[in-house]
Every structure is written in C-alpha cells, then in structure tokens.
Amino acid sequence: MSDAISALDTPAALVDARRMRDNIERMQARMDALGVKFRPHVKTSKCLPVVQAQIAAGAQGITVSTLKEAEQFFAAGITDILYAVGIVPSKLAQVLALRRRGCELKVITDSVAGAQAIAQFGREHGEAFEAWIEIDVDGHRSGIPPEGEALLAVGRALHEGGMRLGGVMAHAGSSYDCDEPPALRRVAEQERSGTVRAAERLRQAGLPCPVVSVGSTPTALSAQHLEGVTEVRAGVYVFFDLVMHNVGVCGLEDIALSVLTTVIGHQEEKGWAIVDAGWMAMSRDRGTGSQKRDFGYGQACTQDGEPIAGYVLASANQEHGILCRAEGVDREIAARFPVGTRLRILPNHACATAAQFPEYHAMVPGGEVETWPRFYGW
Amino acid sequence: MSDAISALDTPAALVDARRMRDNIERMQARMDALGVKFRPHVKTSKCLPVVQAQIAAGAQGITVSTLKEAEQFFAAGITDILYAVGIVPSKLAQVLALRRRGCELKVITDSVAGAQAIAQFGREHGEAFEAWIEIDVDGHRSGIPPEGEALLAVGRALHEGGMRLGGVMAHAGSSYDCDEPPALRRVAEQERSGTVRAAERLRQAGLPCPVVSVGSTPTALSAQHLEGVTEVRAGVYVFFDLVMHNVGVCGLEDIALSVLTTVIGHQEEKGWAIVDAGWMAMSRDRGTGSQKRDFGYGQACTQDGEPIAGYVLASANQEHGILCRAEGVDREIAARFPVGTRLRILPNHACATAAQFPEYHAMVPGGEVETWPRFYGW
Secondary structure (H helix, E strand, C coil): CHHHHHCCCCCEEEEEHHHHHHHHHHHHHHHHHHCCEECCECCCCCCHHHHHHHHHCCCCCEEECCHHHHHHHHHCCCCEEEECCCCCHHHHHHHHHHHHCCCEEEEEECCHHHHHHHHHHHHHCCCCCEEEEEECCCCCCCCECCCCHHHHHHHHHHHCCCCEEEEEEECCHHHHHCCCHHHHHHHHHHHHHHHHHHHHHHHHCCCCCCEEEECCHHHHCCCCCCCCCCEECCCHHHCCCHHHHHHCCCCHHHCCEEEEEEEEEEEHHHCEEEECCCHHHHCCCCHHHHCCCCCECCEEEECCCCEEEEEEEEEECCCCEEEEECCCCCCCHHHHCCCCCEEEEECCCHHHHHCCCCEEEEECCCCCEEEEECCCCC | CHHHHHCCCCCEEEEEHHHHHHHHHHHHHHHHHHCCEECCECCCCCCHHHHHHHHHCCCCCEEECCHHHHHHHHHCCCCEEEECCCCCHHHHHHHHHHHHCCCEEEEEECCHHHHHHHHHHHHHCCCCCEEEEEECCCCCCCCECCCCHHHHHHHHHHHCCCCEEEEEEECCHHHHHCCCHHHHHHHHHHHHHHHHHHHHHHHHCCCCCCEEEECCHHHHCCCCCCCCCCEECCCHHHCCCHHHHHHCCCCHHHCCEEEEEEEEEEEHHHCEEEECCCHHHHCCCCHHHHCCCCCECCEEEECCCCEEEEEEEEEECCCCEEEEECCCCCCCHHHHCCCCCEEEEECCCHHHHHCCCCEEEEECCCCCEEEEECCCCC
C-alpha cells in the first residue's frame, strides 16, 4: 500500500476504503435492525463510487444538499432523491426539468409562502411536485414546530394546492453539540418523537404523510428505537472525522478520510514542522475548537495511518500547516520529521475537507490506489 | 446590471470588475511610486482574466502557491513565476519539467537540507535551478532569520552547489494582526529592513542576491519607502475582504468579491432569515472573529451591493446561512427579506471564499456578466 501512496503528490485526499466500507456496513446494519430505510446524505462525499457502495450495502435513495448533486447522481442512474434544503421558487424550474427527465426528486419547505409557491408553479406547469415539510425539533436551523397551526397550514397549502405531500423530515443538528451517550439518546428521541408527532397531526387533519424522515450521524447511531419513523438520513458517518470522534460516535481508527502531506521545513526552536497541507487542503473548519478536545486543524498520523499521539496541525496558512506537539515544545521535531517526511492528517470535518479536493485517492483492498473524482459547486 | 445578476443561480461568486480594476490600479500606482516591481500573488483568484488585468496594469511576473497554479498560468503564456512555498525534493521533477518547457520558475527554501536537495537534484539533471532564500521577518511561519550563520550556509549550499541564487524573499504575515496605521508601518519596515539586511549579508559574503522580494497586502499598502527592495508581492488586495477592512487597508466599498444568495426561509421569533449561502459557499473562514469587528460569516448587502448596516451572516451550516441583525432581534425580518429575496454577502477572506466556487460571475462595465473560470486542487 505504501508504494502507491508514496507516489502521490501532496497534499492529497486519501480514503481508506476498508474503513469506509466498515462505516457503511455499521450504519446500514443499525438501520436494518431498527427497521427503517436508510437514505444517505451524499453531500459529504459528492463521489459516485462512495454512493454506489452505500447503495450496494442497502441504502434506498439519497439525500442531496444542492441541485448539482441531484443532477450528477441522477445522471449516474439514481432516481430517488431528496433535496434537503428549503426550496426557493427560482429553483423550481430546474427541479421540474429533472422530474420531467424521470428523476423522482422531492423538495422541502417550511412555510406557507413556500408551499404556495411550489403549488402555483406546479399547477402552472402541470406538475404535481412531491414536497416534504421540514420540522424543527431542536431550534438549530430551519423547520416548523411539530405543534401549532403552521404545520397544518403548510400541509394544506401543498395538498389542497394539488401537490403531493410526501411526508415530514427533520435534522437534529444540535446532536453535534453533545459528547455523552445519554445526551445523544435524548436528542435522538427528541428528533424521532417531534417528527412522528408532526406526521400524526397531519394525518389526524386528514392530510397524507407517508414518509417520516429523520437523521444526523450522531442521532442515527444513538437512537434506541425509531417507532413511527420510516427512514433515516446521515452523511458524515461514511468517512467520520475528529468532530464525530469528540461527539463520541467513532474512534480515530474509524476515520476513513485523511490528507496526505509532506514536511517542507522547520522552526526548530519553536518545535514546528511546516507541512504542505494548509487550510486550502484541510479547510478552515475548526469544529473541534469548541469541543472537549481541540485538534487544531487535524490530528497527525504516520503515512501508514497510525495516529502520532499529541501531534496536531496547530495552525494553518493557505498552503502551509504548522505541525507541533499540542502541549509543550518538541525541540527534536526536525529529527523526528525531516524534510520530505510524509504524514496523514485526520480532519476536523470530513465534509469541509473533502470539498477542497477535486478527487480522492482511495486505498482499496489489495494495495492499489484508485482515483475517485468528486464534484463541487452549484 | 441587476437583470443579468437576477438570472444567476445562487449561491454564486460575484466579482465587481470596476472595483477590482480600481484595486489593481491603486496597488500598481503605489508600487510604481515606490520604485519597485510588482509580482501579484495569484493564489487569491486562480483566474486568468484577473491575472491578465494585473499584468496589463503593469505587474511583472506572478507568485503562485501551488505548482498547479504554475502549470495553469504558464500554459496561458506567463513565464516569470515564483513558487512561494518551500520546495520539497519530491516536487523538483515537476519544477524541472516546467523549466524544460520554458517556464522561468523559481523555488524557495529556508534550510541547508533543502538547498542541498535542490542542488543535488539539479546537478543530477543538468539544471541550474533558480532558488530564492525565504527570510523570517516576524516569526509567523517559515524562513531563516536575517542574522546568523544559517542564511549564509543556505546561500553557499545553493551557489556553490551550482544553482542560481536568485535572491531573498519574505512575507510579513503578522501584518494581518494589525489594525492601526502606525503598527502596519512598523511591520512593513520590519519586513523591508530584515529582508534587505539578509540580502546585504549574502552580498557581503560574496554571494549573489539580485532580487529582494517582500510583501503582503497590508505591508504593501503601508510601507513608507522600500529602499533596497526590488519587488513586492501581494494577493488579496485584488478583491479585498472584511479581514482587510478590519486591518484598515480598504473600505467596504472596495471589496470586489461577494456571494450572491437567496432567502429560503425564516425563523421569525428568532429574527433569522435562512439563506442558501452556507459555509460551502462562504468557506469556514472566520477571520474577523478575532478582529475588532466580527462580521460572522459575512456582511449582508443588497443585490445591488449596498451594505445593509448591522445585518450579518451570523452562522452557517453546509448549505444554509443564518442572516440576522448582529445585535438584537429583528422580528420584522420575514417582511424585510421575504423568501426569494436576493442579497450579496461580503466575505471574511476572499482567498478562502473564492476557492469554494468553480467560476466567478464578473460584472463588467456595460452591465454584462461574464463567466470567469477558476481552478482548484493541486
């Protein structure tokens, strides 16, 4: 394996395909055991081989964060797609075009104005858009509370407007702020119960609500049961990262994405090794900065992937990273990591780091390295 | 202008070409007045039309942060290129190939080991690489102090090793931490005097040192004189950003890069408008978070570019931004910015935000919008 890795230019985004497969199997097995469908969020990888592995393992449909993802994965043959960002009227023409080509693209909304805009555009173009209602279960971002009149008003605007009210969906983003299993279980139950309650209220009002969709990586891995839920969504679990490690849902040894880098110099008296992975490679994400353990811009590992205890990317410029001991000065750093030494850096946030690279270099079983393209933009 | 902008999908990276031209002319005029060459750092834009405008205004040569930039701009006909990240031996083959094709590519180093590696590889391949020595003027990153034996040892390793010792270069990154003109002038003078001192010591030791290169946007715009300096490098000035505004070297009205976004929903009781520019569009850069004025993920402006006082992108998820009043809750936010409202967001850090987009939409004189591609990766 090391020979193929040694031949790569740095910085490079490495995917450990065995770890990725294990992460996929772990999540799918959990969803199977909980009796729900699984709809992975592909915004993390934006990469066809990754998504194909998720589908091969049992995923049913995908979640996207941009219409570009919908276009790309539909072109690759995936038809059951949820666009999980509130739709604005100006994007409906693109949604319509995708649906006319056979894509079962679903949109979401959390306002009467949004629902009316969907219904109006749909009627004008003779299309019964499928829309889901976004539910707010933890106040972290978008969505309508499960209680109150707004939910039913949105439901009616869609249903009576001639659209297909496909279900409700929620994302408990506040789970990222937890780091203990009891708190994670509580957030997972809050996500489940709030979303199920919204579905029940719609049905009691005589409105259809076939799908009850919840999810985030931490809640998906923490829920004790998912009664009333029909499907779960999660994204970052496919690679995991240091933020998820701090949340407590993976070990360092599960993190499948890393950045390969080379030592380019030192400031010995400061205990610094300068590497060629700066924030352009790692992203500016400092997610662990507000968590129980701050990994700076990433945890250093050997080129073979073994974590080097206590050594982190403490700071970063555009193409320079400063690698040092997290605590105390290592005056032997130049001898420990001479110029040319290659290391791997585990990222704070896989979604953000992956987005900095045009492709992944995937270490697949047998020691080969495959190039997996990813796309970006909107 | 608004019609062409209104037709764009969001999020989109907008460049105000008039502001950009003014920024370019301001910097070039300053460099001309100070009697130095100007070698812009193209890592900010990674875009040929931008760099062509810089060269048309008088720039001589470019600075790059990756060999991919060197490849791309050399392919476009630019030959005088400084690769301003410490070279590692594994990248010398690519440097050699570029030079063999006619690219006057210069590399930098800050260690005897690095200099020896360059010399050895050069001799093995019959190539007299041009190398500059990186000088540390403020302890912020890489480089050798102007005083001390290391400088001369590196110079000798290059010169006596048969390479072309082209000069010295420094980057006073600590200027980004300033926000008052006297401090900026002090850092600029420290950058100038340290780099000139290094050049003098090399020359006194009988070593060649034709080029004395300094630069950062804040120091380039603050230096009172540049005696002994032959060229200046700067990058972000071409677009400017909120970090530079806080440093005090530009006004909000000079910032040429913004992200066009659409309001997709609200949480009225919290005073939030949700927009479709999250951190994937803005980048995770929170550079103003440690400055005198924190703009969150960016300053909101109307679609026409007028700043909306007090409204910032306070937080961001991957594809969602939370727009609100920086202080206090605006309970009228849904009426103020209804779903579908289009806004521009000024970024913390132009280099980071620009990197999130495959292309710029440039508003050029006459009201047209041109698509200017940019590249990424390594």
